[in-house]
Amino acid sequence: APRAPRQWWFGGGTDLTPSYIFEEDVKHFHSHRDERRGLGGIFFDDLNDYDQEMLLSFATECANSVVPAYVPIVEKRKNTPFTESHKAWQQLRRGRYIEFNLVYDRGTTFGLKTGGRIESILVSLPLTARWEYDHKPEEGSEEWKLLDACMNPKEWI
Numbered sequence: 001a002p003r004a005p006r007q008w009w010f011g012g013g014t015d016l017t018p019s020y021i022f023e024e025d026v027k028h029f030h031s032h033r034d035e036r037r038g039l040g041g042i043f044f045d046d047l048n049d050y051d052q053e054m055l056l057s058f059a060t061e062c063a064n065s066v067v068p069a070y071v072p073i074v075e076k077r078k079n080t081p082f083t084e085s086h087k088a089w090q091q092l093r094r095g096r097y098i099e100f101n102l103v104y105d106r107g108t109t110f111g112l113k114t115g116g117r118i119e120s121i122l123v124s125l126p127l128t129a130r131w132e133y134d135h136k137p138e139e140g141s142e143e144w145k146l147l148d149a150c151m152n153p154k155e156w157i
Contacts, residue, residue: 011043011045012045012062013107015042017097018093019090019093020089020142020145089137092129092130092131095129101125
């Protein structure tokens, strides 16, 4: 009897989603609500038509690049002062990240629609976030600079 074709899906990704802009850290932004969601990163899916060994090699190379790309930024920024006002803004930005993941992210919706483990699918969401109706940061502020960059893409390099 003929066997059914093997069904599989291959995808993944990583990014850095800032609350504040440090121009030297900026590489690329991704889109949601006409805003870019994160800076720097790679996302891929629907690569099913490629050789599995090549895909494993590709994913391994991507995974091995995360720590060298991320740790230097953490080292550079870890002692930056952080106030309650900064925290409130961070919580609003996390809300946008959650919106994107729950409403638009293909990997999240794929996992939820195909009966994946909820905990595994949602584990990347931040533990805390907030939403504020029609929030607009003061023009020229650091928060405004991030939102402006998210809505008006720039050539950073």
